[in-house]
Amino acid sequence: MDGEQAARWVAAQEGVPVGADLVAAARRQLEFLAAVDRRRWLYEGPLLHRAIRRYKACWLPLLAKHTQAPVVDGPLVVPLDCQWIWHCHRLNPVQYIRDCKKVYGRILNNDNVESSIGTKSKIQSEKVWKELYPEEPFELEYTSSETTMDVNPGATEAISYDLISAVKRQSSFYYQVGTPTMHDQRFLAEALARYKGFLYLIKMNQDKGVQRFRVPTYDVDLMWHTHQLHPVTYCKDMLKLLGKVLEHDDTDADRSEGKKLDVGFTETTEQFESIFGARYWKAGCMYRGNMPSPVTSTPQIFSTEVGNGSDICKAQKDLNVLDITFVELYLQIVDIKNLPSAVPKENVYVWFTKNQSDMFISDGGRLDISTVTGKTGASLQCEPTGELILTVMVDQASKKPEPIGKVSIPLQHLTGPDSKLSFERWFELKAHGGHATSPPVSLRVAASATVPCSGQKVFSMVRTEPFSLKSCLLPHSIKNQKMGSWTRFLYDCGTELIRLQIREHKVKNAMAFKRELVGVLKSRKQQLQLAEFRENKWTLKNSNLSISGSPDGSMLNLKCDNQLIKLYQGRKLEYERKCCKCHSEDASAVTAVRFCSEHPYGKAVALLDTESQLIMVNEDEFLLPWITISFLFMDADGQDGVELISSAVVQKAVVSGSDPAIVSETHTLGDRSAAVAPVQCGTCSTALGGEKVMAGCKTDHASSGACPAAVASGEDGHAESAGCGSGCGGGNCGPMVVEDSKANNAKSGGCGSGCGGGGGCGTLLKASTMTGEGQAKSKSGGCGSGCGSGGSCGTLLKSKAADRDSMVIEGSKASHIKSGGCGSGCGGCGTLINSSATAGQGLAKSAGCGSGCWPAVAAAVAGCPVAGDGGFGSSSVSSLQEE
Structure with a gap:
């Protein structure tokens, strides 16, 4: 902020009236919205209609009596269903004021009223309610039977506002704001300050006689909603600030790009940043x-609140689980x-990276310097x-970029x-080389972050099978060999958690055989009996x-105390692909959904991708059971009659894997982001309310989702891309396997430059059978440079088989691998594993992604946006209404 901008910010904080403690009230509102979301029968259907009738015929008359003369000692407690309808009614403040004055002659305020959520006692309120409405229960539950209410029809017909539509519009709001960051006291305090700045802009525009459509971000929108839930206070504050009641148009x-909401958000961003010199995003x-x-x-109805998952697995404490936390980070270089x-x-331009290894950032990425307001980082x-x-770099025509200086934050x-x-x-x-200046070069940086959250655990399943000459000569011995194989569960960093066999x-004293699944913890050399x-x-x-069948369309049921875990085929809930409808149902995925009192409609807690052989777990308590179940799914063989339950057969043919007769150690990596959701396609992830910017691409390229291709070439061969030619827009690009002892040419095997809508870009497998002779240089195995934030980019597997019957992933003297998975700016990348048999000769510049890759791993947690998936609140200002 310059001096004038700082003065405007102070004027907004001191001059915009807010007559309620919105920070504390916002936290209470979030708790209330969470309770309603656990009762989604209030979003639609017959119980919603009944709740609306109860609100009009029961709650409003009772509230009117209470505001004239208290009907209970202390605060009056409002039933949850009535509070929900009241909540949605008040979020159209002009209509609410009009309805209240029409029916009751005054605004019915929320003074001396308390929510049934978190209240210490509602005995008095229930007593008064039963005296007035003896046939109507105080709380409306899912099991409540429909009754005909004997009410005065005038009490309901006098309120003409379409409450059903209002409920429908507000039913998705909690999904947008029900995050740990929104509950943080510091974040809410900043949200209040930004809300005052938002109102200041509206005041400025009104004073200039300009009517503009202003659109809030969701933190601002939360504060705006909270303000409106105090109808008398909101009315007084708006009349004082604007002389009119500010309408809330939701x-x-x-x-869509170019529509009213998108244009309004872009203009609001530009005005906010121009007036205050602070970032709106x-x-x-x-x-x-x-x-x-x-x-x-x-919903699944449970009798008690017990069953949060902490007692699912008795052996969970023995696991040495890595504690992975992450933050969402917004970074913009404002000036230099x-x-x-x-x-x-x-x-x-600026190149950003970390000074230590990071599960989400590999090589870092590029940021352009933009002094234009409204631009995003x-x-x-x-x-x-x-x-x-942050390293400041200078592009040079005939030389590689040169650093000027850097700063550590x-x-x-x-x-x-x-x-x-x-x-x-x-x-x-800190100046680099001969670029010292006086005064020193300075960089203006804008950054914001979410609160640290626990990241989901992602593991690859790696089968290690003992090599046996007998298995090569006698194919029927493969089954016996398989029995002695190990499956290791590895973090991305290569750390092993457990291995199963x-x-x-x-x-004893019987002819029968006993088959069991055991796990060995590498850290403690401890053996666990996991299944029988x-x-x-x-x-x-x-x-x-306990495992049982499921009659409702899910694959399996896992029951434990007062909770239930159902297994569904495909990606569900938080793992659902959100970018577009071009992705068909993913039959290779299995999602575990937990139902309990906290999540009666289900919460996705784990996913298995049988194609890439990756598993993800959102809750540590379910980690060991999910590892066990995932192994059994991958190992099941219908021909042998091996089933998890009698009605659920998992065919081995579903799983694409290598032939164990010829593979000694197979790293089944697949595409790293194939099992990670949500991700965005290049063709359909255009930012709403601002440009989509990817860390590996220049801003002007990123908005189209396709950056110019980087083509690598070598003396003996080259790989331009891996799967599709330039501008691929398809849903799934296939794998390409190159087996050539000398030429080693692979033009495509995953996606070419600017792959625009791939649901899954393929894998480039470079296999060389010549010792020391085959050379392969590849810049991309999965996607070309600038893959447009595709659904899933492939993995570059550089393999060489020589002098042995086993195939391992290796690097030879001539093997240079710059990127495994994607080129720069990719939206969801694979994993590069480069295992060299000759120390120091295998070179790998990037493990998993090229420069600036958007890590899709943690995006699967709470469905966070990837690659600047822009956003704004569901509310906007369309007009000022005078009351």
Whole structure:
């Protein structure tokens, strides 16, 4: 902020009247919305209609009596269903004021009224309710039977506002704001300040006689909603500020580019940043995409609150699980000053990276410097540790880019407990080489972050089978060899959590064989008994989960105390692909959905991708059972009669894997992001309310989702891309396997440059059978440079088989691999594993992604936006109404 902008900000904070404690009230509103979301029968259907009748005929008359003369000692408690309808009614403040004055002659306020959520006692309120409405229960539950209410028809007909439509519009709001960041006290305090700035803009426009459509971000919208829930206070504050009651228009939901909502958000962003010199975009308050499709419309009702998952597995404490946390980070380079006179400003950009290894950032990415208001920066995810390194680079015509200087910013300053989760200020650079200037070159950086959250655990399943000459000569011995194989579960960093093996031995004093699944913890050399095969099905050991059939369309049921875990085929809920409808149902995926009192409609807690052989788990308590179940799914063989339950047969043919007769150790990597959701296609992830910017691409390229291709070539061969030619727009690009001892040419095997809508870009497998002779240089195995944030980019597997019967992933002397998975700017990348048999000869510049890859791993947590998936609140200002 310059001096004038800072003065306007102070004027907004001091001059905009807010007569209620919105921060505390916002937290109460979030708790209330969570309770309603657990009762989605109030979103639609017969119980919604009944709730509306109860609100009009019962609650409003009771509230009118209470506001004239208290009917109870202390606050009056409102039934939850009535509070929900009241909530939606008040979010159209002009209509609510009009209806109240029409029926009751005054505004019915929320003074001395308390929610049934969190109240200490509602005995008095229930007593008064039963005296007035003896045939109507105080709380409306899902099991409540329909009754005909004997009410005065005038009490309901006098209120003409379409409450059913209002409820429908508000039913998705909690999905946008029900995040840990929105509950943070620091974040809410900043949200209140930004809300006052938002109202200040409206006041400025009104004073100039300009009527503009202003659109809030979701943190601002939360505060705006909270303000309106105090109808008398809101009316007084708006009359004082504007002379009129500010309308809250939530009827426009079309976020398409160029439409009213999109244009309004862009103009609001530009005006906010121009007036205050502060960024309007902010991590944690942008649009998260549509609500995931529900797996059921019927809630699971549990008798008690017990069953949060903590007691699912008895052996869980023995696992040495890595604690992975992440933050969503918004980063923008706003300006630069004191550049050397010989350096053109238009040739300067910033390269960001971390000073230590990060599960989400590999090589970092490029950020352009933009002094234009309304432009957006990079939206990414990273671990909240270490330092962010910003290096100022200069593009040179005939030389590689040269660094001018750099600055290190500890992420603790942004995400620590004493931080405000955002900053915008100047940083002096530490000069590089001969670029020292006086005063020093300085960079203005704007950054914001969400609160640190626990990241989901992602593991690859790697089968290690003992090599046996007998298995090559006698194919029928493969089954016996398989029995002695190990399956290792590895983190991305290569750390092993556990390895599993099926063992078979004779039972004492019997001819029968006993088959069991055991796990060995590498860290402690401890053995766990995980499952046992009895009566033609598997049963879990060391777990309170029992397996049973499912009559409702799901694959399996896992029961434990007061909770239920159902297994569904395909990606469900948080794992659902959100970008577009071009992705068909993913038959290779299995989603575990937990139902309990906290999540009666289900919460996705784990996913297995049988094609890539990756598993993900959102809740640590379910980790070991899911590893066990995933292994059994991958290992099941219908021909042998091996089933999890008698009615659920998982055919081995479903799983695409290597022939164990010829593979000694197979790293089944597949595409790294194939099992990760949500991700965005290049053709359909255009940012709403701003440009989509990817860390690996220049801003002007990123908006189209297709960057120019980088083509790598070598003396003996080249790989331009892996799967499709330039501009591929298809849903799935196939794998390409190149087996050539000398030519080693692979023009496509995943996606070419600017792959625009791939649901899954293929895998480039480079196999060389010549020792030391085959050379392969590939810049991309899966997608070309600038893959447009595709659904899933492939994995580059550089393999060489020589002198042995086993195939391993290796690097030879001539093998140079710059990127495994994607080129720069990709939206969801594969994994590069480069295992060299000759130390120091295998080179790998990037593990998983090229420069600036958007990590899709943590995006699967709470469905966070990827690659700057822009967003804004569901409400907007259309007009000022005078009352």
